Amino acid sequence: MARKQYARLAQQVLLYGLVLLVAVYALFPFYWAFVTSFKTESEMFKSATYLPREATTKNYEYVFRDNTFIDALKNSAWVSAATSIFALVAGSFAAYALGRLRFKGRVVLLYVVLSMTMFPAISILSGLYTIVRELGFFGTGLSLIVTYPVFTLPFTVWVLTSFFRGLPAEIEQAAIVDGATPFQTFRLILLPLTAPALVTTGLLAFVQSWNEYLFALNFTATNPSAQTVPVAIAQFSGQFSEQEPIAEIMAAAMVVTIPLVVLVLIFQNRIVEGLTAGAVKG
């Protein structure tokens, strides 16, 4: 009896040890960014310490010195929200078609969607620049909402397609027997079932758009009121000229990452459920 208890205890200790290992691995750089955000500029060049020698909130004051950063947060929030909603609507439509409907050209279209991930963003930058200008979106958040689907849509479509394909076929057959049209089956029966998957892919799309830099820099940099967070951070200038304002950047990193972590915490149960059904059948 006692031996069995010891074995269980050992197992628990091992498990928590592994959990701690994963936590340290994931969080140590984040912790380092946190500590750095309270350090002074001159401390950057001294031997590294685990805690600031003299903690300062100056870096945070710099981040919030005027409304630029708050505006950037607002821009990022609405651009990312609009991008993820669009990715979910267009993506779930396409995924339903590719995952559940019978028509010619299905496999080709799956490759067509995937082909959007086969070139670096730099390849299409000047082409997109022309299109954004012709649409009249240059210098506004709309330029990003139009261009971000190039990386949010393929992932959304593929994950949701595999999710739809994993649902049992009886669901639709019952609906068709009851006289529902295919679109009614989709909207009233299949879509509610995919709610968790929508939350997951929506969140992933949100994070991708929140973090995007190249398009945001090229399409919104000329208009300070349309800048997103990564662009605003890149335009920080240090307290001393010629020097990277690294502590300020880390303070800003804290401000932008914590909302995302809270978002993940709120949705975390849904996230895992969301991808669960999708993984049943690749």
Added chain:
Amino acid sequence: METNNQAPGTRPEILLLSAVMMLIGALAIVLFFAAVANDEAIQLALNWTTAEDDARPPSLLLIYLERFGIIISVLFILSGAFFITIGWRLRRGNIRVAHWARIGLLWLCIGAASYILLTAFNIINSAAMDREAVDFGQLLSAISPALVVLAIGFLLWTWLNNNIERLFSGEDSLIGRETRLAWNLLIPTLTIFVLVAARPLEQTFIRSLTDKRFAGSAVPQFVGLENYYNLLTFRIDTVTCRKSISDGPCDTRANGSIRWESIDRELLREGYRTIFNVPIGGDQSAAISGLDDDFIEAIFTTVVFTVISVAGELIIGLFMAMVVNSKFRGRGAMRAVMLVPWAIPTVISARLWELMLKDTSAGIFNKILLDLGAIDAPLAWLSDPSLQIPTAIIVDVWKTAPFMALLLLAGLQVIPSDLYEAASVDGASPVRRFFSITLPLLRPAIAIALIFRTLDALRVFDLFNVLFGRQQLSMATYNFETLVSNQLDGYASAISVIIFIFISIFAFIYVRLLQVES
């Protein structure tokens, strides 16, 4: 219309609808050609006189391709043709054709409505920019043609919707219904595909055949495949090693690598540079040289980076997923913690790692290793060429293993726990359970995660750009440097096209091997 030929049951309403549909189709094609003919750039090229300028005249074909391209032209003509064909076939009164006509009209309305919104937005926005009042007369005249199209389209659409059963006959099949629904549902995604992927990529392809310069005013000219020739040409020569004493051993550098003779002077003058030497026995080696050694090296670097970092992410991601999948207190919070590295924007996390990897004891990694006594002097993680790729791999694995872990965690959750119980009753060891239950059932989840991660890693940009600048190039940063620093738009475009072809081949083989599309 040839009304005498009319099929039995055809009514005048149908003939009217048929005529309007064909008219819309014809109009679309005519308007497209009118737009091409009236285009400013094309007009400028047509009226080009060498007398007023000594510069080379622009190529009309090139300007047409730049402004309109093949994809847009084909799509316009195809949609025109679609309306004409549907209109023609409507006369027979078949209900299937009528359903397709309905789809055509619906998307015509959506297209006209989008055009109206876009034009209105542009006029209002530019008025706001100039702090002027919106000129509603101008607004109205700009959108009136589209308003007319919208009104006609919407009327026809509602009318057809209400009367389709009454006017048309024939059997509609389930497959037909599903096909139409599928295309309806795919149009938004395909529109985005054309607008932000296919069309820009097409322009890149066109520019890759020219000598266009970035932000330059010179008129670009076609140069054929010259850019591709310069990028891809390579040759293999045999060279011998350098010897300070004849018949002695080969000379070596401080790090132990052999010093090889360089290739022929004549070849160097032609632009060939040796990328690497492969020893082939004796004191000889095969020297692989290319006209653009940087590019071939960038491909090599990127592939090495991709293979090792994706493998590392898979292993660490699987480990993380399995730990987080076990039962313990605070599991929910751990899932959020696990995602932290992925949630930090790459531009910032690359800076963070740059800070942690500083080549003095101000960098925490060097400090830890020095304190542990693992190294005697700080390492130059970012500037020592032999440490650069390993460093990039470490940072990338840290950042993206959580993404992998999230996808794999989902796969782990659906493995029924009774499978494991049955296996342990049979006395299977944990290792055996992992290889005979976990891995096979996780395969589909692994496949999707691997495809997206591999394609992402092959396109790595932010990380290399922030950490190494020009010191160590990935395919994407080489492309960027050629475009922005060297201003060679045509050449950079050829690089983009080659990267695209390279990654497509990779992706196709991958998807086939992992059998995800079936």
